[in-house]
Amino acid sequence: MIIICGGIKGGGGKTTSSINLAIMRGLSGYDVLLVDADSTDNGNASDFSAIRDEVVENKAYTAIKLNGKTIAKEIPKLAEKYDDIIIDVGGQDSVSQRASLTVADIFLVPVFPSSFDTWVVDSVNSLVEEVSAINTKLKAFCYLSRADVSGNQNDDTAKILNEDYPEIEYIDCPIKNRKVFRNSVAQGLGVVEFKPKDSKAIEELEKLYKFTFNEDYKAV
Template sequence: MIPNILSIVNEKGGSGKSTLAINLAMYQSIINKQDITIVDTDPQKSIATFQLIRNEENLPRAFKYIYKQGEDLKTYLNSKENKNLIIDTGGRDAKEMRIALINSDIVVIPTTPSQFDLSVLDIMIDRVKMAKEINEKLQVIIVINRVNPNPFLTKKIDDIKTYIKELECNYIKLANTIIYERERYKNSISNGQSVIEADTQDKAYQEIQNLSLEIFK
């Protein structure tokens, strides 16, 4: 079962938030038969574009989509409608991200394996700790995302995992699943599909499945 509210947050753009939001939502919808709503707070509206492509390709709707900002977002999250939500926040320190943090059951922070992203991750952890003072139920999962599959980078990934492990506490955990930079993710999104609609033996499918099992346990 999905928590009432799951948010995907990172102040830095390019961390892969929207792609994760879509694929996690599709997994819950297609595999677990959940009625999912993605709440988009990013003015770029990438998920709306995905929905448009999906409609043009005559593919069935897999999740409900709404766009909310500011006080409208806060009001919606405090309403009785806030069931089975995945919130996709923008890549900046915005009001919407802070509203999401203090209303979520689970927050997923995707971070790419670069020194700049790790610096931003430190800032995000500070944001999370402040939100935890208000939102006692908050649990946080950090996901190493968009990783170059080059096997010669294994040592670098191990170093990043070690660094993030040092940030762990009773409510902040590093996901065991690593999401790699695969063409399957890009091609699927551009066709209005998720990797869940691919072959179950596909590596991207397996990554999203494994991550979903970690998050939605």
């Protein structure tokens, strides 16, 4: 399966979702390729993978960097060699993101629950509408990311995401704002590997994993 974590807004949690899904999928026994398609050079999947290389023996995925329209040609070839490919793109409407969308099966769009981030989903909806004409198999999902642990801002945003964007299906698996998401990344670890264990964060990721791969998460 080819999965892209994207959107048109920075800082929503694309890289966090990409690396955690790549690690969980790899730990489940699948051969996973994590593609860094973010051309900006700060806090992307490659930086994380470099830290991870130093701290774990089994990285659980193979990491590469790809950019621009070449992605549309390279990814289908790589898809013959890997069980799953997860592509992390930057937070803007880039050639890399469009090229990835022409070949992907699933488009995951994490949305930070704020008015501004939610309005931007309108442009993502138009982008999906355009790309779907070329790639009819593409399924787009959005979910709350860095969501409030309590309060009703999540519900307000969820309602808008659920009702206003016909091209993007809202999935009810909020990834909440928890320290473990930052701390694990800083240590080159997935949330499922981090100690002390944060069961709530793991449950949230397991739910996202299930929506994405249509299978329960089970490390081998």
